[in-house]
Amino acid sequence: MRVSREKFAENREKILSVAGVLFRENGFDGVGVADIMKAAGLTHGGFYGHFGSKDDLALEVSRQLIDRVETRWKEHIAESPERPLESLLDHYIHWRTVDDPGGSCVFATLIQEVSRSRGAVRAVFSDGLSVLVDTLADIVPGETEEERRANAATTLSSMMGAVILARAVEDRALAEHFLVTMRRQLDPGSRI
Numbered sequence: 001m002r003v004s005r006e007k008f009a010e011n012r013e014k015i016l017s018v019a020g021v022l023f024r025e026n027g028f029d030g031v032g033v034a035d036i037m038k039a040a041g042l043t044h045g046g047f048y049g050h051f052g053s054k055d056d057l058a059l060e061v062s063r064q065l066i067d068r069v070e071t072r073w074k075e076h077i078a079e080s081p082e083r084p085l086e087s088l089l090d091h092y093i094h095w096r097t098v099d100d101p102g103g104s105c106v107f108a109t110l111i112q113e114v115s116r117s118r119g120a121v122r123a124v125f126s127d128g129l130s131v132l133v134d135t136l137a138d139i140v141p142g143e144t145e146e147e148r149r150a151n152a153a154t155t156l157s158s159m160m161g162a163v164i165l166a167r168a169v170e171d172r173a174l175a176e177h178f179l180v181t182m183r184r185q186l187d188p189g190s191r192i
Contacts, residue, residue, distance in 0.1 A: 012050045014040045020061045024109040025102040028058050028121075059120050065106035066128035073135055084139040085155075086187055092159050093183050098166045098175065107132075108163040132156055158182045 018040040022031040033054050034044045051057045073088060080087035097104045107129065114125045133152045140155055142148030162182035166175035 008049075011040070011042060011046070015042065015047070015050055015057070016061055016064060019057055020065050020106075021102040023058065023061055024065075024104070024106060027110065027113045028054075028117075029113070033057075055119075055121075059124065062106065062110075062121050062124045066124060069105055069107065070128065070131050070135070073132065077135070077139060085136075088136075088139070089159070089183060089187055093162065093179050097163050098179070101167065105160070105163065108160050108167070111160070111164070129156070155186055158186055 015036060019031075019036045022036055022039060025031075033047050036057070037044045037047050047057075051060070072091070076087045076091045077084040092105070097108065101109045107125070111125065114122055133149065133156055136152035136155050137145070137148045140148055140151040142151050159182070162178045165178045169175050169178075
């Protein structure tokens with residue numbers, strides 16, 4: 001039975017959406033095509049009508065999720081032009097980012113797995129991180145472009161590192177310490 005172009009496109013988006021959640025929750029290697037298709041409510045055999053391989057899916061999902069992070073960050077910055085860094089920190093340094101890997105930042109959930117890989121997915125992550133450094137360089141303090149880029153790299157490393165460390169520990173107080181300490185270092189006036 002053939003499906004309409006609209007239904008085909010809808011199914012593809014459903015696969016991408018479900019895979020994005022499952023990859024962030026379990027890693028690329030922690031979930032199979034059959035699991036993704038089942039969670040999407042589709043048959044396993046239909047996968048290959050949409051993607052040539054699981055690697056192709058991982059690449060497309062990565063692009064989509066990274067684009068979403070970039071868009072969200074720019075929206076938060078634009079919504080608070082008087083305090084762009086603080087707005088971004090308010091958004092990112094939050095328990096929902098820690099507690100919901102499947103719905104949060106693709107970098108904080110998959111970066112360790114990507115660091116052990118090669119190829120297109122790693123290149124997409126690298127490009128995405130460069131864009132985030134550029135975005136932060138426009139809003140962090142610094143007298144020169146070089147100083148702002150260095151501060152941007154430090155800020156990005158601190159933000160993502162705090163979330164990754166908070167996720168890694170069972171002790172909620174220690175997790176909160178990572179978040180609060182990092183936030184105060186980046187935004188000394190913070191009331192967090």
